[in-house]
Ligand SMILES: [Zn+2]
């Protein structure tokens with residue numbers, strides 16, 4: 670269900686304040702350009718890549734360079750407001766980190782659809798494993814690669830899939 674505009678505006682104010690504090694710590698300013706990028710990132714419902722974001726900003730008449738988009742995304746990732754994943758291919762995928770939200774991913778190697786899941790029992794199990802090792806977890810990310818239902822029905826090229834699996838995390 671889409672959030673009411675008021676909730677979205679409040680969320681944006683909070684993330685702006687966090688980003689501004691992060692930038693201040695690095696002697697950087699929340700410029701109009703950075704503010705606009707932050708709003709564009711949090712307007713994305715799903716994962717996106719840097720070039721898609723660049724195109725959509727240009728499409729809205731924003732005069733922003735590709736290099737600026739990449740640099741600002743790096744800052745957003747460092748600030749913890751944006752998550753960056755490779756999903757096994759060569760380019761980075763980004764997504765806004767919503768307040769207190771966490772999920773993991775299933776990635777179809779054939780059609781590249783990304784499915785998100787959250788399982789509290791899995792999260793608890795991980796915490797228990799860390800505790801057993803006296804380990805303090807700071808970040809984790811599950812990526813399960815495979816075939817989605819519809820690609821299983823259509824049948825995928827086994828040889829190509831085997832190749833894709835061998836290239837994961839290469
Ligand atoms: Zn998780």
Ligand SMILES: [Zn+2]
Pocket residue numbers: 777778779780781782816817818819820
């Ligand atoms: Zn698929």
Ligand SMILES: [Zn+2]
Pocket residue numbers: 716764772773774785
């Ligand atoms: Zn995700």
